[in-house]
Amino acid sequence: MRILVSFLLLFLIHLAFSEENSSSHILPRPLIFETQLKSVDDNVHCTSWRFAAETNNLAPWKTIPPECADYVKDYLMGKGYVADLERVSEEAWVYASTFEFPGDGKDTWVFDIDETLLSNLPYYLEHGCGLEVFNHVEFDKWVEKGVAPAIAPSLKLYQKVKDLGYKVILLTGRREKHKVVTVENLLNAGFHSWDELILRSLDGQNKTATIYKSEQRDEMVKEGYRIRGNSGDQWSDLLGSAMSERSFKLPNPMYYIP
């Protein structure tokens, strides 16, 4: 029965396409083909938007394009996001392994936290995955629960980088008042033995992340650290002064931090 259905299906698809060629200017196309075509166009448009966001080509953006809401959700919940996270972790690991260490403990890897080590996807899935304007009050409530899961490929990289002997510095936009819950969350998610955790102090509140993080990296360099690698989901984690020798941009189509 199954094989018969398949053959009949292929035959009818063939028949439908043959008719298409001979009379497409007269008869409307069957709905199924139009839907496919439309979805291809949306896909091109939203993939193009994602490319622009991820390569830092977009002017500062507040929310994702409404027509790409399903696209972004499908990407995050499907194979695309996981594949991208795994790829960036692997590339970083290959690069991290290339150094011969002098053993002075100055070779450093910097990690951002949110959407780099810890995932806030459970929060964003309840808040439109970038479709809603960012709400500090609501997001703080989520942070204070301390239940953000590890991004598995980043945990793998984190452990490898530790094993290789890098000094690991966590540099986050999270504020000092969230220190305890952040430490607890990191430990519960499997991140142990970092060398330093830098949170944003009160006087750093009004700086852009690019400036705040650059200043922190400037300090590291002054103290003699060689920043070999930097992993972050925002360009503001990676660009500015005292840039790392290699930067690794994790995907994040949900929000933009200047």
Add this chain to the structure above:
Amino acid sequence: MRILVSFLLLFLIHLAFSEENSSSHILPRPLIFETQLKSVDDNVHCTSWRFAAETNNLAPWKTIPPECADYVKDYLMGKGYVADLERVSEEAWVYASTFEFPGDGKDTWVFDIDETLLSNLPYYLEHGCGLEVFNHVEFDKWVEKGVAPAIAPSLKLYQKVKDLGYKVILLTGRREKHKVVTVENLLNAGFHSWDELILRSLDGQNKTATIYKSEQRDEMVKEGYRIRGNSGDQWSDLLGSAMSERSFKLPNPMYYIP
């Protein structure tokens, strides 16, 4: 007839899926669904590779992954590449329009040439679109023909940036010996009235593009120019010292220049 075929088609698709649910552990799936699934996986894999290449996450790479050859060609010849080129041109234009000029002629836009203003796609289509290792001799023959077409969305941006009053500097990895043919090619492709064209001199041959272009930008800044925008298809056009206030990364999944 047409409508009948469509209904029958939908009914059989439904039937095939119903069977799938009830007996997928016993019967092999029909080939048509497996093929679709495979192509989705290749697509995820190669999109992920492209994301990694475009965000500068890949270690220096020489050729595209062989399994992504069709994917890259389809991207370049389909709607994806054009959509990405148009988006980056539009974003750059929106940004370029935000400045109030003091009228001192120091506000500058830097453009790379190959795969930014001029397209070498006709050459690369004959050389595997990144599947072949870069061949200087063959590529030089192509450059010397002087027939590379304009990238249309970049030509639009170029003209708008000129109209807005920016000083336009073309900064290319092409060598001095190709100056005449490059000027001729640019003019024939519609690019007129640039303020400066900087080609690579003999003593700059052994530098990476990142260093060579950084040095050239350092000079511009020393001369008092404010580099407001920089358009390039390589990160080596955009990163380094004297970075532009905003950089615009054009897509290029075919080759990497350090």
